[in-house]
Amino acid sequence: MTNIEPVVHDPMLEVDDLHVGFESFDGFSDVIDGVNLSVGKGEVVTVAGETGCGKSVTMKAILQLLSEPPARVSGTIEFDDMSLREMSDAEFDQIKGERMSIIFQDPMSSLNPTFTVGEQLTDTAQFGGYGDAGILEYTRRKYFGSERAEARERAIEMLEEVQMPDPENVMDSYPTQLSGGMRQRVLIAQALMNEPDLLIADEIGTALDVTIHDQILDLLQNLIDSHDLSVLMITHNLGIARQVSDRVYVMYGGRMVETAPTEELFNYPKHPYTQGLIASIPRLTGGAMAEGIDGSVPEYLDPPDGCRFHPRCPYAHEACVKDRPQMRSDSAEAGVECVLYDDNRAAPFDAPTLADTRNRMGTLEDESYSSEEVYND
Amino acid sequence: MTDPGEPLLEVRNLKKHFPVKGGILKRTTDYVKAVDGMSFTVDYGETMALIGESGSGKSTVAETIIGLQQATDGTIIFDGEDITNPSSDQLQEMRSRIQMVFQDPTSSLNPRRTVGNSIEVPMKSRGVPKEEREERISELLNLVELNNEYLYKYPHELSGGQKQRINIARAISIKPDLLLLDEPTSALDVSVQAKIIGLLENLQQELELTYLFITHDLSLVRNFADETAVMYLGELQEKGDTTEVFHRPRHPYSRALLSAIPVTTEEEESYKPRREPLQGEIPSPRDVPSGCRFHTRCPYSVEACSTDEPELKQVNDGPEVRCHIYDDTYSGQFDEVPDISAPDVVLESSDEMESPVNTTEEGP
Numbered sequence: 001m002t003n004i005e006p007v008v009h010d011p012m013l014e015v016d017d018l019h020v021g022f023e024s025f026d027g028f029s030d031v032i033d034g035v036n037l038s039v040g041k042g043e044v045v046t047v048a049g050e051t052g053c054g055k056s057v058t059m060k061a062i063l064q065l066l067s068e069p070p071a072r073v074s075g076t077i078e079f080d081d082m083s084l085r086e087m088s089d090a091e092f093d094q095i096k097g098e099r100m101s102i103i104f105q106d107p108m109s110s111l112n113p114t115f116t117v118g119e120q121l122t123d124t125a126q127f128g129g130y131g132d133a134g135i136l137e138y139t140r141r142k143y144f145g146s147e148r149a150e151a152r153e154r155a156i157e158m159l160e161e162v163q164m165p166d167p168e169n170v171m172d173s174y175p176t177q178l179s180g181g182m183r184q185r186v187l188i189a190q191a192l193m194n195e196p197d198l199l200i201a202d203e204i205g206t207a208l209d210v211t212i213h214d215q216i217l218d219l220l221q222n223l224i225d226s227h228d229l230s231v232l233m234i235t236h237n238l239g240i241a242r243q244v245s246d247r248v249y250v251m252y253g254g255r256m257v258e259t260a261p262t263e264e265l266f267n268y269p270k271h272p273y274t275q276g277l278i279a280s281i282p283r284l285t286g287g288a289m290a291e292g293i294d295g296s297v298p299e300y301l302d303p304p305d306g307c308r309f310h311p312r313c314p315y316a317h318e319a320c321v322k323d324r325p326q327m328r329s330d331s332a333e334a335g336v337e338c339v340l341y342d343d344n345r346a347a348p349f350d351a352p353t354l355a356d357t358r359n360r361m362g363t364l365e366d367e368s369y370s371s372e373e374v375y376n377d
Numbered sequence: 378m379t380d381p382g383e384p385l386l387e388v389r390n391l392k393k394h395f396p397v398k399g400g401i402l403k404r405t406t407d408y409v410k411a412v413d414g415m416s417f418t419v420d421y422g423e424t425m426a427l428i429g430e431s432g433s434g435k436s437t438v439a440e441t442i443i444g445l446q447q448a449t450d451g452t453i454i455f456d457g458e459d460i461t462n463p464s465s466d467q468l469q470e471m472r473s474r475i476q477m478v479f480q481d482p483t484s485s486l487n488p489r490r491t492v493g494n495s496i497e498v499p500m501k502s503r504g505v506p507k508e509e510r511e512e513r514i515s516e517l518l519n520l521v522e523l524n525n526e527y528l529y530k531y532p533h534e535l536s537g538g539q540k541q542r543i544n545i546a547r548a549i550s551i552k553p554d555l556l557l558l559d560e561p562t563s564a565l566d567v568s569v570q571a572k573i574i575g576l577l578e579n580l581q582q583e584l585e586l587t588y589l590f591i592t593h594d595l596s597l598v599r600n601f602a603d604e605t606a607v608m609y610l611g612e613l614q615e616k617g618d619t620t621e622v623f624h625r626p627r628h629p630y631s632r633a634l635l636s637a638i639p640v641t642t643e644e645e646e647s648y649k650p651r652r653e654p655l656q657g658e659i660p661s662p663r664d665v666p667s668g669c670r671f672h673t674r675c676p677y678s679v680e681a682c683s684t685d686e687p688e689l690k691q692v693n694d695g696p697e698v699r700c701h702i703y704d705d706t707y708s709g710q711f712d713e714v715p716d717i718s719a720p721d722v723v724l725e726s727s728d729e730m731e732s733p734v735n736t737t738e739e740g741p
Binding site: 050051165179181182209210211212213214215217218236237238239240242243266276277278280281282283284285286289290291292293296 | 430431536537538566567568569570571572574575593594595596597599600601620623633634635636637638639640641642644645648649654655657658659
């Protein structure tokens with residue numbers, strides 16, 4: 001094992017030592033604590049973790065959507081070898097419009113209810129990447145010349161590509177007239193309108209029903225293949241991560257605790273948190289159901305010392321409280337941040353397997369089940 | 378009190394139609410048929426799961442049972458007594474025996490009441506004396522694995538999982554027999570969800586509760602429920618023993634639901650039925666398709682499906698299924714039928730272990 005951060009070859013997006021904190025009345029909350037993340041060209045990467053682990057904050061920091069102050073951001077974010085944090089707003093606007101797209105979580109609130117779907121899509125096609133084009137330029141493009149008609153054609157084409165039933169009609173409807181699944185399709189069409197290189201998807205389809213969700217994921221997968229997209233996806237559902245991505249990052253308490261290629265992560269999870277998460281998912285084949293991870297995600301005003309997972313970890317010992325464990329990687333694409341995998345560890349435990357963790361967490365069949373000590377703190 | 382194995386709740390041909398008003402005079406122009414002829418029984422001490430997409434009428438069933446909605450037609454029999462559209466006296470009596478836990482743990486707690494006050498409300502309305510109430514509250518907090526420190530906290534100080542525990546404590550405070558659980562864990566993270574399900578299983582054992590569990594998470598049902606009923610557009614499509622429904626899903630809709638779940642192991646992947654993706658979305662309950670309600674999205678549908686309405690019928694001593702494929706009169710017309718042989722996956726002794734709470738076999 002080496003101490004090098006796992007970094008993919010030829011990255012599209014590279015985040016290095018990202019720190020994000022927020023000033024508030026209660027004090028400074030240290031949310032993102034040194035996150036390293038990379039998305040290779042043509043790679044689909046998922047960030048998974050519970051609610052409150054900093055997934056969305058990471059995404060917002062990458063897209064520079066956090067206002068500073070109250071946020072305090074440091075670290076480097078490189079997109080195709082350009083540093084996003086050092087470029088001007090105009091330059092970044094252009095990248096956001098043309099090379100980077102985002103699909104937000106809630107298909108209901110991400111579309112403007114006062115404009116028709118057609119207007120919103122054509123505007124994206126016409127004005128994406130221009131930042132502030134100025135009122136004259138705006139009027140000219142919007143009301144004169146053939147550009148508007150061309151952009152409309154393009155929007156309809158895009159709606160067809162996302163398999164929207166009856167795209168002509170949808171162009172003239174307002175978002176409220178569409179169902180959740182259709183709105184999600186509109187958002188995907190909008191995101192892919194200007195042929196981006198990198199797509200960021202935040203909990204895509206979580207608000208939808210299973211069958212519709214499944215359709216959307218299928219669609220997304222086809223689009224990723226046909227457009228050769230690099231994707232950074234955020235989800236709390238590990239099943240989705242497994243279905244879609246090439247590589248998975250597991251995030252806990254504002255840190256990436258483990259990363260590995262999808263198959264490796266699900267077959268041989270290393271970090272106790274990853275193991276706990278996987279064990280908590282009820283299985284379709286039935287069988288014993290694990291009891292879940294004790295406690296809840298840390299308070300960022302006063303995060304635990306050392307490893308941030310130690311208060312909930314079944315393998316915690318003194319070494320966990322002292323220092324933050326180092327990221328250990330045994331290949332270019334996999335790494336784990338846990339003292340149990342330290343070369344000169346003094347841990348009283350061997351590296352745990354998924355089955356070990358499942359036993360330690362207890363299963364619901366276990367009669368001697370008790371979790372009182374966690375709540376009586 | 379009824380004995381184990383006897384039906385505690387019986388719903389017969391339940392219908393709930395919401396009128397749609399239109400025109401200047403606001404006359405009823407149409408009906409939304411949210412629940413359209415549901416019949417099922419929940420046995421004493423068992424867990425019955427009701428699954429389906431949003432808009433299929435799952436929650437309306439629960440709301441009608443507990444009297445939040447007036448039933449349009451049909452009967453609801455609880456412990457031998459007809460409780461359809463109850464009188465206010467009957468409602469008082471009945472609500473102390475049937476309680477509900479709602480989906481969103483935050484909006485179902487009053488933000489201005491402390492935890493203690495919230496839990497006290499049902500007991501107050503039942504006229505439980507004050508000293509008894511106080512004692513009972515700390516007892517309840519212990520039952521849901523919290524403690525007295527939480528008594529004076531407000532909901533905003535608690536996490537989602539803790540709030541849901543409080544909701545459960547409030548629901549069981551007056552010792553009900555039947556709990557209606559309307560997606561109690563869908564707003565929670567998996568690690569917390571596992572804890573809440575564990576709590577519900579323990580409570581069921583300790584307090585001899587009966588659950589009607591409404592959810593769209595099928596893997597959860599597999600681990601928690603004794604019986605499963607699949608609902609689509611206000612009608613039951615398949616109903617039977619959970620293991621059987623999951624092992625050999627027969628109705629094309631159940632198969633589609635099962636194949637759509639994202640799973641985390643290879644073993645589960647091969648357990649899922651062959652991928653039979655659905656076309657389109659659930660139709661509006663205002664404009665229900667003719668014949669079989671599912672035919673517009675069904676990968677197997679033939680002409681007869683759009684004209685003749687199938688009946689809920691028992692298939693080879695297994696679950697009841699509403700589908701022409703399993704009807705001898707129609708079965709010849711199908712080009713393709715689902716392969717319902719059990720998946721050849723070695724299960725981790727799931728048949729014995731998956732229902733630790735209730736081992737009494739329910740009759741067909």
